[in-house]
Amino acid sequence: MDRESTEDKGEIGNSNLLQDIRIILLGRKWCGKSQAGNTILGWEGLDNVDETVENKVRHGEVAGRWRVTVVETPGWWKNYYANETIELVKMGMIQSVSLCAPGPHVFLLIIDMDTVLEEKSGKAVEEHMELLGDGVWNHTMVLLNYGSWQESYTSVGEYMDKRGKVLHSIVKKCGTRFHLLNNKNRDSRTQVIELLEKIERMVAANGGNLFELDANIAQDMKSKMKDVNEKAKQREMSVKIERDAFSETYKGETHHLAEIRLLLLGCVLSGKTLVGDTILGVPVGERKRTHSSVVKQSQVGRWTVRLIDTPGWLRFRSLKDTPEMVKQEIAMGVSLCRPGPHAIILVVCTSNAFTEAKLRSIREHMSLLGHDVWRHTLVLFSWCDTIGKTTVEQIIESEGKALQWLLRKCNNRYHSFNIKRANDPAQVVELLEKIEWMVAGNSVFHLNTRETEEWEEERAVPESPSSGESFIEMFEELCKRREKEFLENIRRILVKPEKASSIADPPYMSLDEEHGSNETKVSIWLRKQLSGEDTSEYASDDESR
Numbered sequence: 001m002d003r004e005s006t007e008d009k010g011e012i013g014n015s016n017l018l019q020d021i022r023i024i025l026l027g028r029k030w031c032g033k034s035q036a037g038n039t040i041l042g043w044e045g046l047d048n049v050d051e052t053v054e055n056k057v058r059h060g061e062v063a064g065r066w067r068v069t070v071v072e073t074p075g076w077w078k079n080y081y082a083n084e085t086i087e088l089v090k091m092g093m094i095q096s097v098s099l100c101a102p103g104p105h106v107f108l109l110i111i112d113m114d115t116v117l118e119e120k121s122g123k124a125v126e127e128h129m130e131l132l133g134d135g136v137w138n139h140t141m142v143l144l145n146y147g148s149w150q151e152s153y154t155s156v157g158e159y160m161d162k163r164g165k166v167l168h169s170i171v172k173k174c175g176t177r178f179h180l181l182n183n184k185n186r187d188s189r190t191q192v193i194e195l196l197e198k199i200e201r202m203v204a205a206n207g208g209n210l211f212e213l214d215a216n217i218a219q220d221m222k223s224k225m226k227d228v229n230e231k232a233k234q235r236e237m238s239v240k241i242e243r244d245a246f247s248e249t250y251k252g253e254t255h256h257l258a259e260i261r262l263l264l265l266g267c268v269l270s271g272k273t274l275v276g277d278t279i280l281g282v283p284v285g286e287r288k289r290t291h292s293s294v295v296k297q298s299q300v301g302r303w304t305v306r307l308i309d310t311p312g313w314l315r316f317r318s319l320k321d322t323p324e325m326v327k328q329e330i331a332m333g334v335s336l337c338r339p340g341p342h343a344i345i346l347v348v349c350t351s352n353a354f355t356e357a358k359l360r361s362i363r364e365h366m367s368l369l370g371h372d373v374w375r376h377t378l379v380l381f382s383w384c385d386t387i388g389k390t391t392v393e394q395i396i397e398s399e400g401k402a403l404q405w406l407l408r409k410c411n412n413r414y415h416s417f418n419i420k421r422a423n424d425p426a427q428v429v430e431l432l433e434k435i436e437w438m439v440a441g442n443s444v445f446h447l448n449t450r451e452t453e454e455w456e457e458e459r460a461v462p463e464s465p466s467s468g469e470s471f472i473e474m475f476e477e478l479c480k481r482r483e484k485e486f487l488e489n490i491r492r493i494l495v496k497p498e499k500a501s502s503i504a505d506p507p508y509m510s511l512d513e514e515h516g517s518n519e520t521k522v523s524i525w526l527r528k529q530l531s532g533e534d535t536s537e538y539a540s541d542d543e544s545r
Contacts, residue, residue, distance in 0.1 A: 018200050022069045022100035022210075025143075026093070026129065027110035028121070029075035032145055035183040036110055037070045040192055051075055052388030053088040055096050063193050071096045071104070077352065079120050082127035084353050087224075087398040088390060090131055094213065094221040097132070103210030106199045107132075107140040109174070111167060113159060114147040122166035126173075132213065139211040141202060142171050142178040143195075146185075156180060177202060224398070232393035239412065246437060255440040259304045260432055261337040265330065266347035267361065268312040271382035271419065275347050276309045278422045279431065293333040301425070303432055308333045308341070316357045319364035330368050343435045344369070344377045346410070350395050351386045354403040362406065375442060378413040378434065379406065385420040392416040413438060 023040070025033040029051045037043075041060035056072040073096045074089045076082075082090065097104060109129065111117065117125070129136055144156060153159040156178065160168040171178050179195045182188065203209075262279070266272045273290055277283070280298035294309045310333040313322045334341065346362070348354065366373050381392050392414070396403055407414055415431045418424075 018066065018105065018203065020067045020069070021106075021196055021199055022071075022104045023199075024071045024073060024096050024100065024104045024107045025110060026073055026107055026140075027075055028078045028124070031075065031110045031112045032183060033072050033075065033110050036108065036143055036145075036181060037072050039181060039183045039186050040070060040195070041068060042186065042189065042192070044186065050385075050388075052386060053086065053092055053390050054388045055092055055099055057099050062196060063189060065193075066196055068196070069100050071099050076124060076128050078115070079124060080352065081124055082131060083355070085128070086351065086353050086395070087400070088228075088387070088394065090128075091221055091225055091228075091398070093128065093131055094217060095225070097211070097213045098218070103212050104139070105203050105210060107136060107211070108143040109140055109170070110143050110145070111170075112147070113144055113149045113156075113164070113167070116163060117166045117170070119166055122170060125170060132211075133217055135211065135214075137173045138175070138206060139202075140174045140177070141198065142167075142174055144178055144180050146180065146182040228394055228398045231397040232391060235393045235396065236391070242412070246441075255436050257303065257342065257436055257439065259306065260343075260435055261306045261341045262308070262435075263333050263337060263341040263344045264307065264309045264347060265333075265344060265366070266312050266349075267315045267358075269315070270312060270347045270349045271417075272312060272347045273309055274419050275345070275380060275382050275417055276307050278417055278419060279428055280305060280307060281425070281428070291329075293329045293336055295336050300432065301429060305432070306337055308336045313361065313365050315352075316355075316361055318361060319367070322365065327368055330365065334369065341376070342439050344373060345380050346377050347380050347382050348403075348406075349383050350381050350392070350416075351383045354399040354406075356402045359402040359406060374409045375411070376438075377410045378415060378438065379410055380431070381414065381416040383419060384416045385418045 025037055027033050034056075037056075037058060040062070041058060042062065043058075043060070051074065053074045055074065058070045058072070060068055060070075062068050074092045076085045076089060107129075109125070129140070149159060149163075153162070160171070177198070179198055181191060181195065185191075264272045264276055268289060276296060279300065280296055281300055282296075282298060290309055290311045292311060295306070296309065297304065297306045299305075310330045311326045313319075313326060319327070346366070366377070381395070384392060387395060396407065396414075413434070415427075415434060417427055417431075421427060
């Protein structure tokens with residue numbers, strides 16, 4: 001939709017001069033949006049190479065003629081379709097319109113010509129642009145950059161004829177409007193003046209109308225953003241209350257571990273190895289794919305940390321399509337940190353959408369370690385430097401049901417890492433302290449090779465759970481609470497308050513045995529601890545098995 005721009009016209013008539021020009025920069029990650037903004041405004045500062053989920057707004061005066069506002073939007077990954085981009089990036093793109101009220105004069109779509117725009121990346125451009133509505137193309141101009149492509153081609157036209165078929169299609173969608181900008185020659189203000197004059201002519205051709213976001217799209221974005229922010233605050237508060245309650249429960253008890261054993265799991269490119277290096281405080285090595293389980297160890301503060309980095313699976317690949325060697329290495333990782341890992345760290349990247357397909361892949365691969373694996377798993381969000389000031393709770397709430405299901409499965413245990421703060425030990429210390437508390441109420445993980453996840457019963461995570469499924473979730477939550485209460489009662493019996501040390505020789509229980517056998521053992525053994533009576537039949541019963 002369009003809105004007439006009368007307040008911006010310097011003169012009425014055929015001149016169509018503008019005093020204010022409001023520009024929104026769009027494009028994939030690292031395409032040169034920040035550099036273009038600096039060139040337009042004539043800024044000599046360092047180009048901002050950080051890509052976050054937030055909009056950046058800057059103002060300046062150009063050539064003594066225009067007051068210019070530049071809004072730099074968050075970018076998408078080159079070959080990611082819109083449904084693979086995280087929700088906060090898409091919401092940020094839509095929100096950018098409200099940051100230059102009463103509306104932008106132009107969207108400058110930044111294209112890096114040194115990287116060939118192929119069919120998939122071209123489709124990604126179209127899908128992300130159309131999040132703003134079909135009318136966006138009438139207000140868009142393609143901004144092309146100078147670069148090494150000019151060594152082989154004499155003009156933009158020759159480039160598009162020989163190499164830029166997809167680019168030509170996008171420029172055509174924009175009414176063949178494009179401009180060539182040299183970001184390495186910012187002293188040349190002529191190229192910027194020519195760009196702004198082109199924008200004036202484009203606005204005139206649009207009848208003086210500004211871009212106006214469809215009311216439904218605007219309202220939907222506003223409602224989503226409000227909902228995300230409210231729920232994120234509630235989640236932060238809930239986590240704090242739970243942590244305080246846990247600390248009160250174990251008040252006066254010492255649960256320091258001298259050694260912490262960790263097993264890292266995650267898909268390819270999730271950042272597992274970088275996370276491992278950050279935990280151990282070692283220099284980040286060359287980024288290469290992990291093909292076999294690797295054992296690393298280092299002294300981190302008061303802890304000796306033994307860490308096993310396992311090979312990753314492809315992001316959306318099902319278990320049956322993962323090579324047997326990768327499956328074996330994941331399972332073998334447990335045996336490399338005997339008697340068992342204190343925690344399984346599931347690394348999840350925050351820079352791409354957490355879809356149901358991604359969740360399904362995680363669930364299948366986690367099933368290699370049995371159903372009990374979730375009780376010992378903590379989700380670690382990597383690449384949190386890419387979300388800027390946005391909190392990880394906002395990511396969780398905006399990404400929706402699939403990610404929230406995963407966290408519930410892990411009893412809402414999660415942590416976040418900023419890889420660029422690798423030298424800051426605070427985030428590592430906080431993680432290791434979380435793991436100590438986690439072990440205090442849990443024990444270590446032991447792999448039972450006879451136990452596997454019963455996949456067929458939980459194959460899909462529906463977008464809109466039915467009332468029956470909601471009841472199942474409520475039932476699962478009830479069972480979790482009952483289990484925690486039971487474990488807490490057992491713990492208080494096992495621990496002598498005055499010494500906070502465990503009673504010797506607790507009954508051995510195997511998951512391979514029938515529940516009746518375990519219940520009998522627990523019952524007899526607890527009776528012995530509480531009453532001091534002779535339970536020799538327990539020993540004889542155990543020996544006969």
